[in-house]
Amino acid sequence: MNTLASSKPWYRERWPWLLAIMPTVAVVAGFTTAWLAVTSNDGLVVDDYYKQGKAINQTKERDRNAQTLGLTARLVPQDSTLYVNLTGRIETPGQLKLKLMHPTRAGDDHDLALLWDGSAYKGTLPVILGSAHYRVQITPEFGDWRLTGEFRPGQQVTLSPHL
Numbered sequence: 001m002n003t004l005a006s007s008k009p010w011y012r013e014r015w016p017w018l019l020a021i022m023p024t025v026a027v028v029a030g031f032t033t034a035w036l037a038v039t040s041n042d043g044l045v046v047d048d049y050y051k052q053g054k055a056i057n058q059t060k061e062r063d064r065n066a067q068t069l070g071l072t073a074r075l076v077p078q079d080s081t082l083y084v085n086l087t088g089r090i091e092t093p094g095q096l097k098l099k100l101m102h103p104t105r106a107g108d109d110h111d112l113a114l115l116w117d118g119s120a121y122k123g124t125l126p127v128i129l130g131s132a133h134y135r136v137q138i139t140p141e142f143g144d145w146r147l148t149g150e151f152r153p154g155q156q157v158t159l160s161p162h163l
Helices: 014-038 047-054 056-068
Strands: 072-078 083-087 096-102 110-117 121-124 132-138 147-151 156-157
Touching: 072 147, 083 096, 083 110, 132 156, 147 156
Parallel strands: none
Antiparallel strands: 072 083, 072 156, 083 121, 096 110, 096 132, 110 121, 132 147
């Protein structure tokens, strides 16, 4: 009776390789996660979160003032120009501030100055890549009200106070 087993080297067997796959994948995934954590900027956490939390009441007061005045604004983008028609019981301020805020990337936020041209407020739209929707906020240069809403590039939108 001859019982010679085949003596292949270990690296020619499939079981060591199958057992090594999962730890190898875990190590590669760990390095990938560490690389993403180091190189990407989350930009979502603010240093003065407590101050911003206290400012919420002031923000709501500005919304109530806009509602009391019956304010609405119509945003009409044409080419690279944005026209804003403001209606309500208010004297026409000389300049409005418009903020376009990207929902996730603070680096894609834009601030615009809207100037009165006799019939509407007018400002230059920045180049917006992609089809993301933006939060938009309009406030007077020196005032105590604000209008907010959603803005998609190339579409008209009506802003109103939100309580």
